[in-house]
Amino acid sequence: MQSFRKIKTILxxxxxxxxxxxxxxxxxxxxxVQKSGFGKFLFYNWRYDDHEHLKSDFILNDPKYKYSxxxxxxxxxxxxxxxxxxxxxxxxxxxxVVIAPSFADIxxxxxxxNGLLPITLDDxxxxxxxxxxxxxxxxxxxxxxxxxxxxxxxxxxxxxxKILLEGLDDIAQTLLYEKKISEFEKHSKIPxxx
Amino acid sequence: xxxxxxxxxxxxxxxxxxxxxxxxxxxxxxxxHDVSGPGVIKVFDKLKKQGINVDKLWDPTKVWVAEDHFxxxxxxxxxxxxxxxxxxxxxYGIEKHFKYGMGQYGICxxxxxxxALVLPGEVYVGGDSHTNTTGALGSFACGLGHTDVxxxxxxxKIWFKVPxxxxxxxxxxxxxxxxxxDFILKIIGDISTEGGAYKTMQFGGSGINEMSVESRxxxxxxxxxxGAKNGIVEPDQKVIDYLVSRGAKNISLVNGDSDAxxxxxxxxxxxxxxxxxxxxxxxxxxxxxxxxxxxxLDKSYIGSCTGAKYEDLEAAAKILKGxxxxxxxxxxxxxxxxxxxxxxxxxxxxxxxxxxxxxxPTCGACCGAHMGVLAKDxxxxxxxNRNFPGRMGHVESQTYLSSPLxxxxxxxxxxxxxxxxxx
Numbered sequence: 100m101q102s103f104r105k106i107k108t109i110l111x112x113x114x115x116x117x118x119x120x121x122x123x124x125x126x127x128x129x130x131x132v133q134k135s136g137f138g139k140f141l142f143y144n145w146r147y148d149d150h151e152h153l154k155s156d157f158i159l160n161d162p163k164y165k166y167s168x169x170x171x172x173x174x175x176x177x178x179x180x181x182x183x184x185x186x187x188x189x190x191x192x193x194x195x196v197v198i199a200p201s202f203a204d205i206x207x208x209x210x211x212x213n214g215l216l217p218i219t220l221d222d223x224x225x226x227x228x229x230x231x232x233x234x235x236x237x238x239x240x241x242x243x244x245x246x247x248x249x250x251x252x253x254x255x256x257x258x259x260x261k262i263l264l265e266g267l268d269d270i271a272q273t274l275l276y277e278k279k280i281s282e283f284e285k286h287s288k289i290p291x292x293x
Numbered sequence: 294x295x296x297x298x299x300x301x302x303x304x305x306x307x308x309x310x311x312x313x314x315x316x317x318x319x320x321x322x323x324x325x326h327d328v329s330g331p332g333v334i335k336v337f338d339k340l341k342k343q344g345i346n347v348d349k350l351w352d353p354t355k356v357w358v359a360e361d362h363f364x365x366x367x368x369x370x371x372x373x374x375x376x377x378x379x380x381x382x383x384x385y386g387i388e389k390h391f392k393y394g395m396g397q398y399g400i401c402x403x404x405x406x407x408x409a410l411v412l413p414g415e416v417y418v419g420g421d422s423h424t425n426t427t428g429a430l431g432s433f434a435c436g437l438g439h440t441d442v443x444x445x446x447x448x449x450k451i452w453f454k455v456p457x458x459x460x461x462x463x464x465x466x467x468x469x470x471x472x473x474x475d476f477i478l479k480i481i482g483d484i485s486t487e488g489g490a491y492k493t494m495q496f497g498g499s500g501i502n503e504m505s506v507e508s509r510x511x512x513x514x515x516x517x518x519x520g521a522k523n524g525i526v527e528p529d530q531k532v533i534d535y536l537v538s539r540g541a542k543n544i545s546l547v548n549g550d551s552d553a554x555x556x557x558x559x560x561x562x563x564x565x566x567x568x569x570x571x572x573x574x575x576x577x578x579x580x581x582x583x584x585x586x587x588x589x590l591d592k593s594y595i596g597s598c599t600g601a602k603y604e605d606l607e608a609a610a611k612i613l614k615g616x617x618x619x620x621x622x623x624x625x626x627x628x629x630x631x632x633x634x635x636x637x638x639x640x641x642x643x644x645x646x647x648x649x650x651x652x653x654p655t656c657g658a659c660c661g662a663h664m665g666v667l668a669k670d671x672x673x674x675x676x677x678n679r680n681f682p683g684r685m686g687h688v689e690s691q692t693y694l695s696s697p698l699x700x701x702x703x704x705x706x707x708x709x710x711x712x713x714x715x716x
Contacts, residue, residue, distance in 0.1 A: 117486060117575055119681045126660050129328045130363060130370035144688040175487045178520065179681060180660070181422040183332055183439040203520055204491050205422060205438055212440035270340065270444055 101214040102266030106195055107236040111158060111167040112229040118172055119179030120206065124188045126180075137184055138191030169196040169237060171228050176217075177206025186213045196237050198244075200225055211259050212268050218244070218253045239263060295458050295553035296527055297493045300433040303547065304416045312457045312556070320445050321415035321432075326359040326401045327371070329420025330378045332439035333446065340443065350385050351449035357389035357410055358382050359401035362656045364393040367663035399628025399654035402426040402598035405434075406510060407630045409539040413528040414547035418445055423598055423678065425517045429509035430536065431528025431546060436517070456522045457556040458493040459484075463500030465563035470712045472608060473508035474600065474676065474696035476561070477515040478569040482579030483559070489521035492556065496526050500563040506535040507604040514599045515678050518576040568711050570674070571694040574682045582699055585709040592673040593618070593704035594685070595697055596625035596652070597659040600676020603631045605697040609676075610640040612701035612712055613647040619707040623665050625652040649704075661685045667692070674703045 128140040145157045153160045170189070176199040177185060186209045189197065197210075198218045210217045216239060220228070228235070228246070236245040239260060244251040262268065273280070294302060294309060302310045304318035325333055337347045350356060358378060363371030375393070382390040389410070391398040397408065401419060404410060405427040411417045413431035418424065420442040427434035437445070445451050461480055467473070481488070494516040501509065509526045516524030528546045536544055568582040580586075595601060595609050606626060624644050626632035632654060635641050644651055657664035659677040667673055667686030673693070675685065680692035693709060702710040 117681070119679075119684075121661070121679075121681055121684055125683065126362075126662050130331075130368075130374055144683050175490075175520070178486060179422065179679060181420065181436045181438055182328065186438075201487055201490065203487070204522060205436055208441065209438035212438060268440065270345065270440075271343070274345070 100212070100266050100268045100271070103195060103214055103216050103239055103263040105236065105238045105240070106168050107234050108166060108168045109164065109234050110169045110171050110198075110228060110231055111164045113158060113170055113172040114229065116173030117175045117178055120177055120182050120185040121179055123177070123185040124182065129182060129184055135187075135191060137188035138193070141188040141192040166193075168193055169198065169235060170194050171225060172197060172199045173225075174200045176202050178203035181205045183209045183212070186210055186215050190215055198225065198228060211262050214263060214266060216263055218255070220251070220253060224251055294550055295493075295495065295555065296431065296547060296549040297433055297458055297495065297523065297525055298455060298553075299547050299549060300414055300416060301453060301455055303414070304433070310455045312455050314455045315452060316455060317450055317452050318416050320418055320449055320451055321355060322411050322417040323356045323442065323445050324359065324401050324405065324410075324417075324419035324421070324424065325356075325442060326361050326421060327364065327374050327378055328362045329439055329442060330358060330381060331374050333420060333443045334377060334381055336439050336443040347447065350387070350446050353386040353388070355449075356387050356446065357391070357404070358387055359391050359404055360393045360398060361400045361654070362660060363662055364398075364655055365653060393653075397629045399626075399631070400598045400656055402514065403602065403627035403631070403654075406430060406506070406535070407539065407628050409536045409541035412536065412541060412544055413532060414545060418442065418451065422517050423514055425521060425524045426510055426514040426598055428516075428523050428525040429506060429513040430532055431526065431548075433523055433525070434513075435523045454491070456491055456493045458495050459489060460495050460497060460555040460558045462498035462558060462560045463496065463563055464498050464560060465500050466503045467500060467563045467566050470698060471566045471568055472696035472698055473504060473511040474515075475569045476566055477512045478571050478576065478579050478694065479561070479566065480559070481515065481519050481571070481576050482569070484519055486518055486575060486577045487520045489516060489519035491520070491522050494519060494521045494524045495555070496524070498560075500561075501526060502529065505604060506531055507602045510602065511599060515576070518678055568696060568699050570699065570709055571680055573680050573691040573693065576678070576680060576694060582695070582709060582711040583714070585693070587708060588672055590620050590674055590703055590707055590709065591671040592620055592665070592667070593622040593700045594658060594665065594673055594675040594677065595700050596623065596627070596657055596675075597677040598627055599678040600697050600700070601625055601627040601631070603634050605676060606631065606635050606640050608697040609701040610643045612698060612705065612715065613649065614643045616647055616705050616715075618648045618704040620704055622647075622649045622704040623652055623658075624649050625657055625664065626654055628654050658685050674700050674709060676700050
């Protein structure tokens with residue numbers, strides 16, 4: 100998993116609430132056997148018309164946002180199906196940060212298994228960010244978002260922050276303690292639950 | 294402690310847990326299907342490259358595998374995925390692989406109860422968001438992403454934050470024309486699609502005690518649409534009888550304490566409940582059926598883990614008996630066992646006489662995969678669980694979510710119809 104510390108790009112404002120994982124990656128692309136390459140299917144129905152041509156009225160297709168790595172969206176981002184492909188597609192496309200007033204639980208959790216930073220901010224701040232046209236710096240270590248005029252703080256669970264800073268997913272983290280775990284297991288009294 | 298807290302305390306070897314505690318729980322059962330299974334295989338491949346040993350699962354007897362999203366194989370890629378899944382179960386010695394075309398198979402959540410694969414008090418996780426369904430048996434059931442499922446498959450454990458619990462109390466029975474589906478849509482309309490985010494949604498009260506196990510499954514199934522971590526009902530004799538009749542043994546119930554605490558209690562009067570639809574494009578966008586917009590429907594879809602259990606088919610058959618459908622109507626029983634019972638009890642004949650097409654068990658068009666997906670501008674009434682844009686097909690199609698009674702009544706009239714208003 101890639102580590103995440105700091106990035107500076109312009110924001111892509113996606114003015115939609117309840118962006119569900121089927122909008123992020125439609126079901127027909129879940130059948131691919133490989134794990135990489137989901138980026139081209141990101142927001143497929145919004146990005147392409149029926150003839151697979153890019154739709155000019157969808158924000159991600161605006162050349163201005165081509166190198167943006169930060170997506171700003173509405174409430175309940177990532178709701179719906181638990182497909183982890185949604186996170187894979189965002190990362191593969193080049194998005195490293197999603198900022199929203201709220202996230203769906205499984206999506207939020209999947210972010211930290213793959214190195215995507217989800218940031219929760221209040222509606223007012225999000226609205227301000229949606230209007231931000233210059234480059235914005237997201238600094239995970241100091242939990243700051245720096246715009247041309249403001250310095251916005253954000254909260255993140257310290258353990259989750261560590262995961263992203265070090266690029267170690269849960270399994271890799273757990274394995275750091277492998278010796279201690281095996282030692283503990285030897286003497287464990289935890290009953291097995293039938 | 295309430296029931297969820299008690300199950301999590303037991304699974305983590307603690308005397309007591311309270312909301313927000315982080316616990317490491319022993320998992321009892323795990324499920325993957327033909328989308329999350331290949332997803333997990335991809336994660337295994339990645340782990341292998343990192344030098345992690347993925348040669349053995351923690352306990353293959355506690356794992357089962359369903360083929361449901363893309364069977365019958367919708368195209369070459371889905372066929373390939375099913376082969377991949379078969380190789381996976383063979384390599385890891387997983388015996389409970391319910392295969393399309395080989396006896397009992399069906400939608401994963403339906404198998405969890407039809408085959409008594411999960412018992413009360415157990416911790417059950419699955420690679421699908423609607424894993425919440427099975428909480429109706431009195432277990433802690435929740436969905437996970439592929440990486441988390443991979444971790445559980447290798448280690449048999451996973452961490453949870455103990456959720457706060459919202460308690461939904463139903464006083465008195467639902468009227469005959471109202472189903473559990475109407476009740477859960479009403480709740481989602483009231484609390485919104487994120488009203489249950491990372492919380493437990495527990496259902497109780499005299500109306501729930503009166504309810505069949507299958508109706509409770511419908512309630513817990515759609516806690517997912519409210520964003521809940523899990524849905525749960527305290528198990529009773531009905532659950533024991535239901536599971537024993539499906540071959541379960543050694544059932545021990547875990548129930549909440551009398552002084553259990555809840556973050557919030559919502560009360561509903563059964564007699565006041567009405568048939569409900571959720572309009573496009575969100576399950577929270579509800580309307581009483583009699584006040585729903587007068588749209589010309591193109592299709593009625595009776596299928597999925599939410600709306601094609603035996604009781605759901607029985608409700609639809611009650612309406613369709615002796616009537617003809619006016620719009621395209623499909624019934625897809627959620628498992629072979631349900632299909633067979635529907636055949637033995639004459640439901641399939643009622644459907645066929647009414648003009649309905651009967652399909653095989655599959656997630657099918659519920660997730661827009663295949664088997665009757667919607668065209669641009671088509672409008673469908675459906676017993677499924679989600680109506681996001683494009684969920685059942687074209688991104689400009691529309692889905693209204695309803696109970697099987699309403700979906701069947703609407704199939705007869707071609708408009709969204711309250712079952713009481715049929716001639």
